[in-house]
Amino acid sequence: MITQLLTSIAQGVGLTLYVTGASLLFGGLIGLVLVGAARSPIAIIRAAATLYINVVRVIPPITWLFLIYFGLPQYALRLSTLQAAIIGFSIIASAFMAEIYRSGLLSIPDGQREAAHALGLSPFTTVGHIITPQAFRVALPAIATYGIGLLKDSALASTIGVREITYYAQQSAKQTHEGLLSFVVAGALYIIISLVVALVARRVDLKLRRKIGVL
Amino acid sequence: MGLSFGTKAPPTALSGEVEVSGLGKKYGVIEVLKDVNISMAEGEVVSVIGPSGAGKSTFLRCLNYLEKPSSGTIAIGGARVVAGEKLPDKASLDHLRRVTGMVFQSFNLFPHLTVMENITLPQRKVLGSSKEQAEEVANQLLKRVGLPEKAKAYPARLSGGQQQRIAIARALALSPKVMLFDEPTSALDPEIGLEVLAVMRDLADEGMTMLVVTHEMHFARDVSERIMVMGNGGVLEIGPSRQVMSEPQNDRTRQFLKAVLDR
Amino acid sequence: MDLITQWLGWMPNLTPGLVISLQLTGLALLIGFPFGLLLAVMAEAKFKPFQWISFAFVEIGRGLPALVLLYLLYFSLPDAGITLTSLTTAIIALSWNTGAYASEYFRAGLAAVPLGQKEAAITSGLSGWTGFRIVILPQALRISTPPLAGLAVLVFQGSALAFVIAVPELMSKAFEIGSITFEYLSVYTLTAVIYGTLTLIFLGLVRILELRLGRHLLRN
Numbered sequence A: 001m002i003t004q005l006l007t008s009i010a011q012g013v014g015l016t017l018y019v020t021g022a023s024l025l026f027g028g029l030i031g032l033v034l035v036g037a038a039r040s041p042i043a044i045i046r047a048a049a050t051l052y053i054n055v056v057r058v059i060p061p062i063t064w065l066f067l068i069y070f071g072l073p074q075y076a077l078r079l080s081t082l083q084a085a086i087i088g089f090s091i092i093a094s095a096f097m098a099e100i101y102r103s104g105l106l107s108i109p110d111g112q113r114e115a116a117h118a119l120g121l122s123p124f125t126t127v128g129h130i131i132t133p134q135a136f137r138v139a140l141p142a143i144a145t146y147g148i149g150l151l152k153d154s155a156l157a158s159t160i161g162v163r164e165i166t167y168y169a170q171q172s173a174k175q176t177h178e179g180l181l182s183f184v185v186a187g188a189l190y191i192i193i194s195l196v197v198a199l200v201a202r203r204v205d206l207k208l209r210r211k212i213g214v215l
Numbered sequence B: 001m002g003l004s005f006g007t008k009a010p011p012t013a014l015s016g017e018v019e020v021s022g023l024g025k026k027y028g029v030i031e032v033l034k035d036v037n038i039s040m041a042e043g044e045v046v047s048v049i050g051p052s053g054a055g056k057s058t059f060l061r062c063l064n065y066l067e068k069p070s071s072g073t074i075a076i077g078g079a080r081v082v083a084g085e086k087l088p089d090k091a092s093l094d095h096l097r098r099v100t101g102m103v104f105q106s107f108n109l110f111p112h113l114t115v116m117e118n119i120t121l122p123q124r125k126v127l128g129s130s131k132e133q134a135e136e137v138a139n140q141l142l143k144r145v146g147l148p149e150k151a152k153a154y155p156a157r158l159s160g161g162q163q164q165r166i167a168i169a170r171a172l173a174l175s176p177k178v179m180l181f182d183e184p185t186s187a188l189d190p191e192i193g194l195e196v197l198a199v200m201r202d203l204a205d206e207g208m209t210m211l212v213v214t215h216e217m218h219f220a221r222d223v224s225e226r227i228m229v230m231g232n233g234g235v236l237e238i239g240p241s242r243q244v245m246s247e248p249q250n251d252r253t254r255q256f257l258k259a260v261l262d263r
Numbered sequence C: 001m002d003l004i005t006q007w008l009g010w011m012p013n014l015t016p017g018l019v020i021s022l023q024l025t026g027l028a029l030l031i032g033f034p035f036g037l038l039l040a041v042m043a044e045a046k047f048k049p050f051q052w053i054s055f056a057f058v059e060i061g062r063g064l065p066a067l068v069l070l071y072l073l074y075f076s077l078p079d080a081g082i083t084l085t086s087l088t089t090a091i092i093a094l095s096w097n098t099g100a101y102a103s104e105y106f107r108a109g110l111a112a113v114p115l116g117q118k119e120a121a122i123t124s125g126l127s128g129w130t131g132f133r134i135v136i137l138p139q140a141l142r143i144s145t146p147p148l149a150g151l152a153v154l155v156f157q158g159s160a161l162a163f164v165i166a167v168p169e170l171m172s173k174a175f176e177i178g179s180i181t182f183e184y185l186s187v188y189t190l191t192a193v194i195y196g197t198l199t200l201i202f203l204g205l206v207r208i209l210e211l212r213l214g215r216h217l218l219r220n
């Protein structure tokens, strides 16, 4: 029984990882733009970035998904369930990633920027080669933690019909009447994936630390 | 050296307000306290000095079981506990803690309570005093430590010296028989420390039995009857204050005193 | 039709849903916070089985997606012969989830109270439960309050999940309106505005609370 359940529910692992990974990637990229905008010299751009980040965060993820999946087609924007989920989670992730980057940037001492400036490095080089790598180092554990949070949030994609872990668990629960077992299996899968992500992140973190020589 | 105050005559009869024998403490295999013995008469003040890491704090904290000693017996003000594998029964432990008051280097006032509450709360919970009784006692103690106007203040609003004087008042509120002080002025600027030492001196003059871990050599010499010198977890020597200060018997005491007094 | 009139027209249908969302949130906090404190105290207990029980509840409550926890209870409790309403099931799931996260904040708060406070409590005769209750706990709670208030905001957002097991809360009501009028974009935008506004108001209250709590602990 349990192997049957496992094989059927595990079919969802692929899409769970896909939704999480793609959203983290797109969200991460949009987040970069957002921190940039939040530090723009133009006040209106700064304000827009801050507004975006706050608006995204005060609305529940499931509301975002429904707004996008059910709302946008009204304007002839037909989206597949998967597209809607990835768009929704990318928007959500972008706001959180922007915050993570921001605190990463804040942890870089002013001296770094000043030193780069004194060496005559262009602002572009300074950001690209001096600030960003250091900020990323600092932000890595927070990104991993957020990634695990996003993994768990991705379960919501089942509510609009994306065939990921929770979707299959629900199908199994209805078909086999093994409700408890189905969701225990699903829960175990989420926990295993979280643990793997956490372990990998720790490894990378330690490696980077050792490379730079801070412990 | 500064002013000297008249010292009380050394106690003759051992009324045994404090009787500690064979006190030892191990952390795993490391022995941080070895066979410490001391008896103190009622009203006696003993200063405990010695280099950092000597075991002074551990000694003091074993007396009221903030640390569990590994061996020995402790008798203070009628309470008596024999150290063993297990903790002593709750009644003996409570008794031991009732007869001792403690003042810490870091004051440890309760930051979420006002000065008045810091002093009245223990009375109300431990002695079952009424609010009025407790406040009456607190007001007297606040006068005694020179801070009657601070009753309503929160600890964070007070200077370190004021906080420590309040901490003394809090400990006194439960009418302990013996007061234990663990470097009460070490966290304070020297001139601020003086206001705390003055309160302690008054307390000694009023006949409180006190055991004081300190680096204040004036206090050790002028206020305490005896000095106990600790080193490496043991008692290097113990004797009348002036004698220990002027003619130390032990080489390591001599080195320590030289290092301290040359500073 | 004018958007505002449309929205105003929907409000009578949405408001009962919002009331249920708020009730669900309130109950989840009312049950979840004390539960979290209990889990935190059990985690620090000397008695090992307490630690294990606490560990299990916390890891399940935090490790599983809230949605999976909700389904798990919803699909398995009836099999175990326990029939509860959807709302009760949602309250249990959300309280568990809340308690698991809250326990971490309580533990952090308890750990942040300096050891000297416990020692001063003991030497002031306030040992055991009394000392914990009047010396340690108030200080720990004060430290834990800002993150707990932040958690409360997330619990409000999490209450939207109850939609999936047909609790008639705000999201359900919005869905109802959407499936009748096909004005999905408009009704979910209104829903987002309601969640967003209440969240902002709540965050504002949290700020005020933080400032007030910190006041007398500040040096002048």
Ligand SMILES: Nc1ncnc2c1ncn2[C@@H]1O[C@H](COP(=O)(O)OP(=O)(O)O)[C@@H](O)[C@H]1O
Binding pocket: B027, B030, B032, B050, B051, B052, B053, B054, B055, B056, B057, B058, B059
């Ligand atoms: N919890 C502990 N575990 C192991 N060793 C300890 C512990 N606490 C204190 N010690 C050791 O016991 C010795 C005595 O410490 P302490 O009583 O604090 O010395 P003092 O107060 O004279 O400076 C020190 O060497 C210290 O490192």
Ligand SMILES: [Mg+2]
Binding pocket: B056, B057, B058, B183
């Ligand atoms: Mg010490």
